[in-house]
Structures are given as structure tokens and as C-alpha cells.
Amino acid sequence: MKIRPGRVWARLLKRRLPTSLWGRALLIIVLPVAVMQMAVTWAFFEAHWETVTARLSEGLAGDVAWAVESYLDEPTPENLAVIADRAERSMQLSIALRPGASLPTRRRPAFFAALDRSMERALDARLDQPFWFDTTRYPAYVDIQVQAPGGVLRIIAPRDRAFATRGHIFVLWLGGATLLLTTVAILFIRNQVRAIERLSEAAEAFGKGEEGAPFKPYGAREVRAAAHAFIDMRERIQRQIEQRTALLASVSHDLRTPLTRLKLELAMMDGAETAAMRADLDEMEHTIDEYLAFARGEAGEPSEALAVRPLLEGLAEAVQRRGRELQIEVPETLEITARPNALRRALNNLIDNALAHAQTVRLSAQRLRTGEVELAVDDDGPGIAPEAYEDAFKPFARLDPARNQNLKGVGLGLAIARDVARGHGGEVILDRSELGGLRAAVRLPA
Structure with missing residues (x-):
């Protein structure tokens, strides 16, 4: 018989799922919330954060391209001073020339690869000269270096000019909301499951013949209805046990009295035939004891x-x-x-x-x-x-x-x-x- 792969996966998934009501209820509530939060986070970064970051990177790349082109038009210290002053006042850019330097050969990747990709695409589209940048060396700045005649132009730009730096705040708010919802769900589910557990404990104690502590129904309406039904059933069973015990006590008394009289009468009689009669009475008494013991039990x-x-x-x-x-x-x-x-x-x-x-x-x-x-x-x-x-x-x-x-x-x-x-x-x-x-x-x- 060939087993379908779908059934195999279904069996494996079933083995991994929680078996308790507590675990399953928590999974039913927490899993959709977690999936929704992940989807919202993905949509935010994919549709909004990356778009804003790309726009900012393009704006910064345009300013860098203006500074580089202005310097290449007149590569003199005087012109560089004018360009650096304008860039500092209008664009928050710090520009300096490193004479005789060359571009670094290595770059440390950013934690979010999307930052580097966005910056690289923007600079590549605006600059014709070789360039290098680093988004990790300085926490609040981006280091951009462009190959120029006589050295390397180094441009330091504020980080918020290149990337949307407030994305983590959205993630923190989202994570906080998820944590709050999960906590509320855990407290609520625990309270409901505890009511079912107490009902189960009361039923198990009653099944073992134990009195236990008084059981008071609480929890959801359906759980309270089941608890009231259990209490009614327990009272009916206890009444039946009491009635049966009283009946058996009467039967025992009624049967033992004539048996005792017969034993006394046989004790006063002589003869071999009385031995068989006494044996029959002993067997009858033992049989009655067995019947009563089986019916009475030891529930009390x-x-x-x-x-x-x-x-x-x-x-x-x-x-x-x-x-x-x-x-x-x-x-x-x-x-x-x-x-x-x-x-x-x-x-x-x-x-x-x-x-x-x-x-x-x-x-x-x-x-x-x-x-x-x-x-x-x-x-x-x-x-x-x-x-x-x-x-x-x-x-x-x-x-x-x-x-x-x-x-x-x-x-x-x-x-x-x-x-x-x-x-x-x-x-x-x-x-x-x-x-x-x-x-x-x-x-x-x-």
C-alpha cells in the first residue's frame, strides 16, 4: 500500500501539535496574531520602508554627484573649499580631499542588506567615477568615498539623509503590541482551562470515591453548564448509592436472621445428616456475603x-x-x-x-x-x-x-x-x- 506524501506530512504535523486544551487554545490565538504581525512587518518594510529609503538614497546620491562634478569642473583647493562650505550649509555634507589616497578594497556589510543595496543602486546611477561607501563604521553617519584626480573625495553624510532610520520604532511598537496581546490571551485562556481542569479533578476524585473539596462551577457559560450537569449527576449517583446501601443492609439483616436460627437448630440436633446441612448453610452464608460485597463495594x-x-x-x-x-x-x-x-x-x-x-x-x-x-x-x-x-x-x-x-x-x-x-x-x-x-x-x- 502506497502512502501519500500529504498523509505523511499530516501525521508529522499532528505529532508536533500540542495535545492539551491549553496548548491548542493558545496556538489558535497566538499563531494567527504572530502570522498577522509578521505579514504586517513584511508589508511595511517591503512597501513603505524600502521605498522611502530608496528615495532618500537617491536624494543623497544626487547631492554627492553635484559635489563631485563641481569639483571635477575645477579641481583646485579654492573650488573645493567653496563646494565644501555650500555642501555643509545646505546639504549637511562634510567634504574633504585625501591627496594621493585610493579607494578601500573591503566593505563591511550592513545588518540590513537592503540598506547597502539601496545606497549602491543610487550611487551607481548618479556617479561615473569609482566609489566606495560604508554604512556601519559610524552609527549616525554614512562614509562615501569617490575617486578623483589627485586623490579621493571623502563625503560624510548624516545617516538619516540616506535611510529611513525610524523603522525600528515601528517594529518595537509592533512587538510590544504582540507581547501585550499574547499576555492577555495567555491569562484569559489559562483562566478558562483552569475551570475545565478543576471539573476534571472533581470528576476523577468522585470516580475514586473521594469526597474532595467542594466544587464550585466557574468559567465560560458552557463550562459552567457542564459543571452543573456533573454536580447534578453526582448527587443522583450518591442518592442511588445511599438507597442501595440501605436496601442491602435490610436484605442482609433479613437473610442472616433465619440463617442464624437454622444454625442454632442444627447445633442442637445430632446425626450424620446434619453435617451436610451445616455445610450447605455455610456455603449459602458465604454466597450471600459475596453477593453483598460485590453490590456494596467500599465507596464510602x-x-x-x-x-x-x-x-x-x-x-x-x-x-x-x-x-x-x-x-x-x-x-x-x-x-x-x-x-x-x-x-x-x-x-x-x-x-x-x-x-x-x-x-x-x-x-x-x-x-x-x-x-x-x-x-x-x-x-x-x-x-x-x-x-x-x-x-x-x-x-x-x-x-x-x-x-x-x-x-x-x-x-x-x-x-x-x-x-x-x-x-x-x-x-x-x-x-x-x-x-x-x-x-x-x-x-x-x-
């Missing part, structure tokens, strides 16, 4: 700074009390900001899932190059096929072909872990473990 819990090592050591001790071993690899000083109970529940689910299907389980923590903190659970079990990774996160999913069925589970462990991780602004990543089984990694922002 505040975030706090956590030392990772004590957190993982506490999980390992809990596993050890159950008669299993959990390997730990974690740095001493690693810290994160998270909701403790929610994160502990997510890791417990991943650990329980690994213990149910493997003999060796390892819990590790590290800081990635991206700045994220990764809490990983590795096992040596049968693992999950890569194409089934996403299906494993679906609620109530049971991947029996890939892993031995856990009769106690209901398929909510990974779903709860992902929900907790995303509630912290992170994610749960499944991969092949170095131990040969599954690697479930919780990645959280630092």
Missing part, C-alpha cells in the same frame, strides 16, 4: 496513606493461620494512597483464588517505571488461557475448563478486585506467571 471508605509492607504481611499472617504459606517480596519503604479495607478485600480475593488452584503462591509489590505501584499475586496453578482473561472478570464467571472449579466460590473474586482497582484509578492485569500459573497484578496510581 476514605483514602489514606498506606505502607505496603505491613499490609502484605498482615495478609500473609491471615493465610498462615489457615494453614497455608504465602511468599512475600516487597520493598521496605513503598507507600500508596488507598482505601485500606477495599484494597485488602481485593487482594484477599486474588489470594484466595490462587490458593484454591495452586500449591505455591507469591505476593509481591514494586514501583513501575510509569510511577504506578503494582501488587501482584503469582501462583503455580493451571492458569487461564489468554483469550479468556477478559471473561474471567465477568461477574459469576466460572472458568472450569481452565482452572479447577472452586466449589466455595461464586465467580465474583476477580470482578470485585477489578472494581476496587478501578475505584482507585487503577486496573487489574492478568498474565502468565513466572511460577507457571496465573499472575494477577493490581496496578494503582502512586
Whole structure:
């Protein structure tokens, strides 16, 4: 497939353009102003300044030609004195003869090449004799030398007689206006972008379950409308969460009361058949706990700074009390900001899932190059096929072909872990473990 050059340039340009709203808005305003100022400057120098400079250079060249021709008509010291006096009084020219001298062979170019070009064209059109000039030696004067009999006529003329010397003032005014407009644009755009950034921060904090500081809409009308819409949406979601929490509390109470009565009745009964019934009740209670935990979440819990090592050591001790071993690899000083109970529940689910299907389980923590903190659970079990990774996160999913069925589970462990991780602004990543089984990694922002 042949790629068109236009598309290549478009891609390169797209990569170079700012990606933030702040940068793009500034580019939209500042770039046209800069282009307009450059166009005005070019038009000024091209259509006005060079024209005025050419006229002045032609006038000075005419005066120089008059002085040279008057001297050549009578090349005597007396005539030169008369010509110099008239030129000084009427034309502001200083004329002197350098006997036996010759024209210089080198000339320093002016910063603006147009000055030299204009002066050279004017002198060349008016003088038949060889000449030389310098516009850089004296800041306020132009040095013109013409070959004459017996030496060189040196003519010193004021600079403003040859060039329009006020062009820099126009450039300074133009540059000052550009700077002022750019400053106003930066302040205005920054204020508008800041309103959008605050809205984004409030939305991100709400998505992580954090209360944060009160958010007050401000900025442009459209931004304030979006902020009010966000506040209304947040209030509706919070009402729904409160209603769901109250409903789940009632359901939990209503279900646990008969379960407790059944357990008491079975405890007073003897017989082998009651063991199976107690096992069924335990499974029912565990299933109810899983359902409620998945539906309730940990949204109301505040975030706090956590030392990772004590957190993982506490999980390992809990596993050890159950008669299993959990390997730990974690740095001493690693810290994160998270909701403790929610994160502990997510890791417990991943650990329980690994213990149910493997003999060796390892819990590790590290800081990635991206700045994220990764809490990983590795096992040596049968693992999950890569194409089934996403299906494993679906609620109530049971991947029996890939892993031995856990009769106690209901398929909510990974779903709860992902929900907790995303509630912290992170994610749960499944991969092949170095131990040969599954690697479930919780990645959280630092």
C-alpha cells in the first residue's frame, strides 16, 4: 500500500501539535496574531520602508554627484573649499580631499542588506567615477568615498539623509503590541482551562470515591453548564448509592436472621445428616456475603496513606493461620494512597483464588517505571488461557475448563478486585506467571 506524501506530512504535523486544551487554545490565538504581525512587518518594510529609503538614497546620491562634478569642473583647493562650505550649509555634507589616497578594497556589510543595496543602486546611477561607501563604521553617519584626480573625495553624510532610520520604532511598537496581546490571551485562556481542569479533578476524585473539596462551577457559560450537569449527576449517583446501601443492609439483616436460627437448630440436633446441612448453610452464608460485597463495594471508605509492607504481611499472617504459606517480596519503604479495607478485600480475593488452584503462591509489590505501584499475586496453578482473561472478570464467571472449579466460590473474586482497582484509578492485569500459573497484578496510581 502506497502512502501519500500529504498523509505523511499530516501525521508529522499532528505529532508536533500540542495535545492539551491549553496548548491548542493558545496556538489558535497566538499563531494567527504572530502570522498577522509578521505579514504586517513584511508589508511595511517591503512597501513603505524600502521605498522611502530608496528615495532618500537617491536624494543623497544626487547631492554627492553635484559635489563631485563641481569639483571635477575645477579641481583646485579654492573650488573645493567653496563646494565644501555650500555642501555643509545646505546639504549637511562634510567634504574633504585625501591627496594621493585610493579607494578601500573591503566593505563591511550592513545588518540590513537592503540598506547597502539601496545606497549602491543610487550611487551607481548618479556617479561615473569609482566609489566606495560604508554604512556601519559610524552609527549616525554614512562614509562615501569617490575617486578623483589627485586623490579621493571623502563625503560624510548624516545617516538619516540616506535611510529611513525610524523603522525600528515601528517594529518595537509592533512587538510590544504582540507581547501585550499574547499576555492577555495567555491569562484569559489559562483562566478558562483552569475551570475545565478543576471539573476534571472533581470528576476523577468522585470516580475514586473521594469526597474532595467542594466544587464550585466557574468559567465560560458552557463550562459552567457542564459543571452543573456533573454536580447534578453526582448527587443522583450518591442518592442511588445511599438507597442501595440501605436496601442491602435490610436484605442482609433479613437473610442472616433465619440463617442464624437454622444454625442454632442444627447445633442442637445430632446425626450424620446434619453435617451436610451445616455445610450447605455455610456455603449459602458465604454466597450471600459475596453477593453483598460485590453490590456494596467500599465507596464510602476514605483514602489514606498506606505502607505496603505491613499490609502484605498482615495478609500473609491471615493465610498462615489457615494453614497455608504465602511468599512475600516487597520493598521496605513503598507507600500508596488507598482505601485500606477495599484494597485488602481485593487482594484477599486474588489470594484466595490462587490458593484454591495452586500449591505455591507469591505476593509481591514494586514501583513501575510509569510511577504506578503494582501488587501482584503469582501462583503455580493451571492458569487461564489468554483469550479468556477478559471473561474471567465477568461477574459469576466460572472458568472450569481452565482452572479447577472452586466449589466455595461464586465467580465474583476477580470482578470485585477489578472494581476496587478501578475505584482507585487503577486496573487489574492478568498474565502468565513466572511460577507457571496465573499472575494477577493490581496496578494503582502512586
